[in-house]
Amino acid sequence: MRLAGYGGVSRVLDRECIMTSTISRPAPQLGDDQIVRAICGLRPCRHGGLRLETEQLGEKRVVHHYGHGGCGVTIAFGTTSLIVPMVESECDAKEPVGVLGGGVVGLVTALSLARRGHPVTIYADKVGTETTSVIAGAIWLPVGIEFGTSPTELQRRDEILHRSFETLKSLDPRRYGIESLDVYEPKGTQTEEGLFSPGLIEEPELIDSFPFPCVTAAERRFRTLYIHTPRFLRTLIEDLRSLGVRFVTARFGSHTELQSLDESVIVNCTALGSRTLFGDDAIYPARGVLVHMKPQDLGYCVHDGYKYMFPREDALILGGCFQPDRDDDRPDDEMIREILGHHRRFFGSACGVG
């Protein structure tokens, strides 16, 4: 069996050696005294996948940019790279553009347009760390979204993923809160199609034990980017302010209210808001509950479908669930118990419980 990546070493090891070399990381502490809060967020999913297209509404050209589902942090830079040429085909160079929405998609869109010299105004009722985007862990994985299966759709998916991955890797990791982390999966983890096929993150390797004390059987390990979303979103806002982007707090009840805006081209990044604002019935929420524990510097993630553990700098995040068409955004006691129970059973007594 190949055991790659620890301290830059990649070699063939026998079982005894794997066991010795792998017990090198701590188990998390998951006692009640570590619980900080539970939160709930709604992923902006869409039947048929992303909406990236332009529509004429009254006097305005509206470029739709939404439907990022469970991976908006993963793909925002990639989808933005497709949106920018669409915007620029609707307006003159350096013409002002309005961006509707201040989650990760709106912020990244505004940043790309401002860097190309467009005066940009962001209109949103909430921005950055007040939006769903801060709820994301966020691990770099293209999950919880339909990309389609035709050759053209797969080509577009790969373009989005490549551009996003390359941009995130090019950012100052400290400033933006981005790092590369090992992700461990137990036996039987359900995985979505296409996670590794674009070749951006290495194919997982099979392992027969975890590098931390644990009572669950191990299956595989891979390495991907991890984005500390609070820091990431705050830094994007800092960048936007330094480029002179204006932030206007506004809540729109219908798209006819957009007619009073100064800009003739508007990029719609309102995610779930597009259901009422633009009458898009294809968009739907997929509910996720997370438990935040006190921060613990573990240096690895555990991933078991939507039951995951991420060591974000402000909290150890325990997930979770993916409940389509549930739009109650309050964490419920039953799900909190299920999440805590799952992770405590996973680690056994090593996590300080039982």
Ligand SMILES: Cc1cc2nc3c(=O)[nH]c(=O)nc-3n(C[C@H](O)[C@H](O)[C@H](O)COP(=O)(O)OP(=O)(O)OC[C@H]3O[C@@H](n4cnc5c(N)ncnc54)[C@H](O)[C@@H]3O)c2cc1C
């Ligand atoms: C529990 C959970 C875990 C997740 N984990 C990950 C992960 O590990 N990795 C990953 O990549 N992604 C993850 N995601 C998905 C990610 O959070 C979303 O895909 C992303 O936040 C979508 O960003 P957005 O900017 O499109 O939407 P939002 O962040 O929802 O922003 C929408 C914006 O539009 C504004 N708006 C909406 N309607 C109106 C209106 N009528 N008037 C004015 N403003 C309006 C809002 O105020 C907000 O500013 C997770 C999501 C959840 C819920």
